[in-house]
Amino acid sequence: MLTNKNLFFLIIQAQIGIGILGLPYILYNDVQQDGWISLLVAGALAQGIIIILVGLSRTSPKETFYELNLRLLGNFLGKIVNISYVLYFISFSMLLMILVTDVINTWILHRTPRWAIILMLLIATSYIAKEKILTISRTFLFFSILFFGLIFLLILVYQQDIHFGRLQPIGSKNFMEIVKASPDAFVSLIGFELILFIMPFLKNPKKSLMVLSFANLFTVTLYIFLFITCVISFSGVQFSLIQEPLLYLFRGLSFEFIERIDIIFLSFWIVPISTTLVIQLFNASLGIQKLFSIQRKKSVYLLSCILLVIGLLPISFTVEESLSKIMIYLNIIFVFIFPTLLLVIAKLKGIKG
Numbered sequence: 001m002l003t004n005k006n007l008f009f010l011i012i013q014a015q016i017g018i019g020i021l022g023l024p025y026i027l028y029n030d031v032q033q034d035g036w037i038s039l040l041v042a043g044a045l046a047q048g049i050i051i052i053l054v055g056l057s058r059t060s061p062k063e064t065f066y067e068l069n070l071r072l073l074g075n076f077l078g079k080i081v082n083i084s085y086v087l088y089f090i091s092f093s094m095l096l097m098i099l100v101t102d103v104i105n106t107w108i109l110h111r112t113p114r115w116a117i118i119l120m121l122l123i124a125t126s127y128i129a130k131e132k133i134l135t136i137s138r139t140f141l142f143f144s145i146l147f148f149g150l151i152f153l154l155i156l157v158y159q160q161d162i163h164f165g166r167l168q169p170i171g172s173k174n175f176m177e178i179v180k181a182s183p184d185a186f187v188s189l190i191g192f193e194l195i196l197f198i199m200p201f202l203k204n205p206k207k208s209l210m211v212l213s214f215a216n217l218f219t220v221t222l223y224i225f226l227f228i229t230c231v232i233s234f235s236g237v238q239f240s241l242i243q244e245p246l247l248y249l250f251r252g253l254s255f256e257f258i259e260r261i262d263i264i265f266l267s268f269w270i271v272p273i274s275t276t277l278v279i280q281l282f283n284a285s286l287g288i289q290k291l292f293s294i295q296r297k298k299s300v301y302l303l304s305c306i307l308l309v310i311g312l313l314p315i316s317f318t319v320e321e322s323l324s325k326i327m328i329y330l331n332i333i334f335v336f337i338f339p340t341l342l343l344v345i346a347k348l349k350g351i352k353g
Contacts, residue, residue: 001203004211006137010198010279011215012147013140014191016222017276018099021244023188023223024230028239030181031173033166033231036224038178042185043220049336050192050216054209056339057199059346065196066290072345081338082287088334089284090303092190094310095323096277097121100270101311102320107247107266118311125274126304129281130297133201136278143271147222153250153265154229162232183328189219193335194279197286 002010027035060068066085070078101117109117128139192212202208230245242248250262281303288299 002134002137002198002201003203004207006134006141007198007202007208007211008215009141009144010133010137010194011192011212012219013143013272013275014194014279015189015215015219015276016147016272017188017191018096018103018273019188020223020226020273021103021246023185024227024245025239025243026184027181027227028231028236030184031178032236033168034171034173034178035181035185035231036227037171038181039185039220039224039227041179041182042189043216045182045186046189046192046216046220047213049339050195050212051209052336052340052343053193053195054212056343056346057195057208058205059343059351061199061202061205064198064200064286064290066287068346069342072342072349072351079291082291085334085338086284086287086291088330089280089287090306091323091330092327093277093280093284093303093307095320095327096280097307097311098315098320098323100273100277103244103266103273104270107244108263115308115312118308121274121277122304122308122311125277125281126300128275129278129285130300133198133282136282140275143275146268146272149265149268151222151225153261154225164232166232166235167228183332185223187324187328187331188223189216190331190335191276191279192216193339194283196339197283 024035027038031038056068057065060071063071066082069081072078073081097118100121101114104117104121105112105114128136131139192215195208195212199205199208226246230239230249233249234242234245239245247262247266250265281300284303285296285299288294288302289296292299
């Protein structure tokens with residue numbers, strides 16, 4: 001059974017992924033130095049959704065989301081919704097796989113064929129995703145050591161040429177512009193929906209809301225710290241040109257015997273970036289297991305094969321941008337709208353935890 005500590009690190013590892021590299025660039029181009037306010041708005045939205053998801057999970061704490069769907073909606077409609085969620089998680093996994101592959105190809109393995117990077121990524125993530133959730137959580141707990149390395153490197157950045165005046169004026173953009181930028185930040189906070197699928201495995205379900213709230217607070221705080229660090233380190237012109245500002249921050253760091261900290265950091269950071277993909281594979285495999293009555297390990301292997309085939313297709317930068325924009329709307333539908341409707345149905349039917 002998962003303890004509160006296991007749950008906490010599961011959620012932050014599910015939330016913090018590839019978005020940490022490019023989110024400051026996206027927010028700055030949307031609302032400049034007020035991007036940290038958009039992060040606060042996205043964090044508040046995420047917290048509200050967490051309350052809804054936990055409330056829904058507690059209506060039947062011994063059932064996963066896929067099982068609860070069948071009970072609330074009936075066999076036919078429930079299966080349609082379950083299939084939709086599996087397709088959503090596959091789509092999310094596909095986008096994550098493409099983005100991670102692009103970063104590795106651009107920064108580390110310039111001449112390595114794209115298919116080889118995708119293959120190695122899927123082998124590593126499927127190896128973890130096929131395990132039980134307790135084993136996955138323990139693996140994520142070990143990987144979380146890397147967060148301390150990230151925070152340490154960010155602190156070192158403050159010894160360089162920084163200007164806190166770049167954070168001013170605060171609130172230069174009107175509130176509606178700041179709110180419109182928050183969906184971009186919200187995408188990087190996705191991961192807490194995992195609670196829908198692991199509630200039956202929690203040792204202390206009553207404290208799940210508190211644990212998820214602290215995990216969300218940690219993630220939002222880390223993103224704000226990262227965004228502010230990037231803003232005070234780069235000028236506006238530089239920000240408009242640098243799509244991965246975090247890596248460029250570390251490029252300026254050097255020690256007596258170590259250079260190119262950015263490459264060393266990214267080589268290690270590929271691990272927590274990949275954990276988001278592990279969670280998406282886990283969620284999708286649970287659905288396939290429920291729909292087709294096959295072992296979850298086999299469903300993970302099946303999903304990996306599907307993603308590998310998709311990864312071999314030629315995908316342009318324009319297609320990637322379109323997929324990213326579509327995923328913003330899909331996240332809102334599958335993480336917020338559907339669970340909210342199901343919670344209303346559960347209340348109307350008088351189903352209580």
